[in-house]
Amino acid sequence: MSATSAATRTELPAAREGKPFKRRIGLGTWLLPAYVTIAFVFLLIPIVYTFIFSFNDSLKSNIVWRGFTFDNWLGICNQVEVCIAFGNSLLVGGTATLIATTLGTMIAIALVRYRFRFRSGISLLLFLPMATPEVVLAAGLAAEFLTAGVQKGLITIILAHTMFCLSFVVVTVKARVTTLDPALEEAGRDLYGSPTQVFWRVTFPLLLPGIVAAAMLSFALSFDDFIITYFNAGIVQTFPTYVYISAARGIPAQANVIASAVFIFAIAIVLIAQITNASRRKRLGLN
Amino acid sequence: MAAASGFAESGADLDLVGIQKRFPGFTAIEHLDLTIPAGSFFALLGPSGCGKTTTLRLVAGLEDPTTGQVLIGGKDVTKLRPFERPVNTVFQSYALFPHMTVLENVAFGLRRRKIADPIDKAHEALRLVELDHLATRKPQQLSGGQQQRVALARALVNRPALLLLDEPLGALDLKLRRQMQIELKSIQESVGLTFLHVTHDQEEAMTMADTVAVMNKGRIEQMGAPEVLYELPRTAFVANFLGQSNLFTGPVAGTTADAISVDVAGVKVVVPKSRAARHTGTVTIGVRPEKLALHTEKPATDASTNALGPGRVIDVSFTGVSTQYLVDIPGVGNVTVFTQNMGFGPTAHEGAEVWVSWHVEHGFGLEDDPDAEPRFSPDADTQMLAVQTKNELQSELEAEEA
Numbered sequence: 001m002s003a004t005s006a007a008t009r010t011e012l013p014a015a016r017e018g019k020p021f022k023r024r025i026g027l028g029t030w031l032l033p034a035y036v037t038i039a040f041v042f043l044l045i046p047i048v049y050t051f052i053f054s055f056n057d058s059l060k061s062n063i064v065w066r067g068f069t070f071d072n073w074l075g076i077c078n079q080v081e082v083c084i085a086f087g088n089s090l091l092v093g094g095t096a097t098l099i100a101t102t103l104g105t106m107i108a109i110a111l112v113r114y115r116f117r118f119r120s121g122i123s124l125l126l127f128l129p130m131a132t133p134e135v136v137l138a139a140g141l142a143a144e145f146l147t148a149g150v151q152k153g154l155i156t157i158i159l160a161h162t163m164f165c166l167s168f169v170v171v172t173v174k175a176r177v178t179t180l181d182p183a184l185e186e187a188g189r190d191l192y193g194s195p196t197q198v199f200w201r202v203t204f205p206l207l208l209p210g211i212v213a214a215a216m217l218s219f220a221l222s223f224d225d226f227i228i229t230y231f232n233a234g235i236v237q238t239f240p241t242y243v244y245i246s247a248a249r250g251i252p253a254q255a256n257v258i259a260s261a262v263f264i265f266a267i268a269i270v271l272i273a274q275i276t277n278a279s280r281r282k283r284l285g286l287n
Numbered sequence: 288m289a290a291a292s293g294f295a296e297s298g299a300d301l302d303l304v305g306i307q308k309r310f311p312g313f314t315a316i317e318h319l320d321l322t323i324p325a326g327s328f329f330a331l332l333g334p335s336g337c338g339k340t341t342t343l344r345l346v347a348g349l350e351d352p353t354t355g356q357v358l359i360g361g362k363d364v365t366k367l368r369p370f371e372r373p374v375n376t377v378f379q380s381y382a383l384f385p386h387m388t389v390l391e392n393v394a395f396g397l398r399r400r401k402i403a404d405p406i407d408k409a410h411e412a413l414r415l416v417e418l419d420h421l422a423t424r425k426p427q428q429l430s431g432g433q434q435q436r437v438a439l440a441r442a443l444v445n446r447p448a449l450l451l452l453d454e455p456l457g458a459l460d461l462k463l464r465r466q467m468q469i470e471l472k473s474i475q476e477s478v479g480l481t482f483l484h485v486t487h488d489q490e491e492a493m494t495m496a497d498t499v500a501v502m503n504k505g506r507i508e509q510m511g512a513p514e515v516l517y518e519l520p521r522t523a524f525v526a527n528f529l530g531q532s533n534l535f536t537g538p539v540a541g542t543t544a545d546a547i548s549v550d551v552a553g554v555k556v557v558v559p560k561s562r563a564a565r566h567t568g569t570v571t572i573g574v575r576p577e578k579l580a581l582h583t584e585k586p587a588t589d590a591s592t593n594a595l596g597p598g599r600v601i602d603v604s605f606t607g608v609s610t611q612y613l614v615d616i617p618g619v620g621n622v623t624v625f626t627q628n629m630g631f632g633p634t635a636h637e638g639a640e641v642w643v644s645w646h647v648e649h650g651f652g653l654e655d656d657p658d659a660e661p662r663f664s665p666d667a668d669t670q671m672l673a674v675q676t677k678n679e680l681q682s683e684l685e686a687e688e689a
Binding site (some may be wrong): 181183184185188189190191192193195197201202205206252 | 347348349358367368370375376378379380382383384385386396400440442445521686
């Protein structure tokens, strides 16, 4: 008798509370996915549009859909200017990344490991290019190059890009150096490693993830940059400035091809990194 | 690389001559002269900030002395850089290279010196610490104790003339620490190298080392075999840092051929001359708590026994093996007594009236001048120092974050 009454008592409130509980779940089940879908559609539509129109059998302008073709993908350099601009972007991005990453890594190590005069001042100055509005920086640099009598061109673009990439490299690598236990380098020295050996066999491998991240960030920033490039390029065109200029008279479909290819390439890198990471973790876990 | 070529045949002497080390703002080592004979297990014991780790780093070459010389096997290495010295260190944090396997970690030193068969020798070293089966793992996949043994193997495989151990057992739990202490000791005996072990754990220093040097405020207070240091401490710091002591201060009231008697709150306490550093004036004498006997009635005294009392038991703590009593004796102060639990339970209760007594030959006289400022507060035991260090580290970390 007491058992049955207990059973009904526990059932009752459950039944009563069931309805509002269910409705709350109902709201959550459709609202969150809907929100996510809208957000992704909003983000992806321009990319999808760019991608689809890279297959457009276009004439001079690439605005109206005129039929599907692989011609743009197979003949990127049929539109020579696109190809040259893209080549310039790769050259500028690669060179600026190389210089900024090398210098930035050295600066980051020095800032963390050594105490010297103006150390905090230098730290602060390195933040300036990040904090200054880009257009001010661009105009300032342009004026500077003019005053110094430097011919604008690839060199000035590389110099400008190296400058703003440097700040990002220092910040990224510095975070990594700070977490590096100085005892590891001491252990290297203690175990008969000369300073050079300790750097290449202990310090560098341990900093490498930070350095790679910094290099990728630099390249992305440089490849993407428009304002600073536009002010300091002279007659040289990089991919972003080319797209901007040709927008007035119609962007060729080859530009869509390059943009899509860059996007796919970036996604591929991320995927490969994720997969290797996951498999490595799995391997370590299984051991 | 001359000094570091090849394996050391055996341990080497270490001589520190007139070492002083100043950092901006403070002096880590005031003046240090130290000789550690080849093949010995030497412990440098002291509270944090006493200069013991700095001493170790000076020997390793990770710091340069302000003045003085470091000699290893009679050869001056003061100007040599760390990788040129026949010395290896087991770091407090182990400092294993996280991007290398255990095997690569151990082979690192051998490869740098281009010694033949580094892999075979690394395996051999790992077998010595019973970790060869984990050779392909990364350090972060090992437990603390295993990492510690890898760090040991990585240093030992190089057969350094001198092995430096910087509180290597600090991060381990008590049981593992005991086990590692025994292992370390047996490895030292089997390979015959000179070990210099830095620690703030007095028990660790006493169980492992042949010779212990107690360091305080950049100086060595006392040095000797663990038993000698414990039974005959020469300063109040040593008497309290190495175990506990009951210390009494009073003027010397009488002298016989082989003993002095000290007036402690009106009672004559006798200490053998051979066990007292000073024989005149005001002196501090002491006795270890476990040497004291507790009486519930006034004990019959003779020439070979000292007695103090009556006093009141103000605290009793039962620890199983022994019972610790805190007795307040008027005019003398608090006296700690450890008694073995030969029977069942405590023999005296809180508030009971008791006397304490001890054999004359168990007392000791310190060389400290009781009137001078104490160099270190006597209640600074290791536990308190550990808490203090932890707090210091924490505030340092917080300051860094801010």
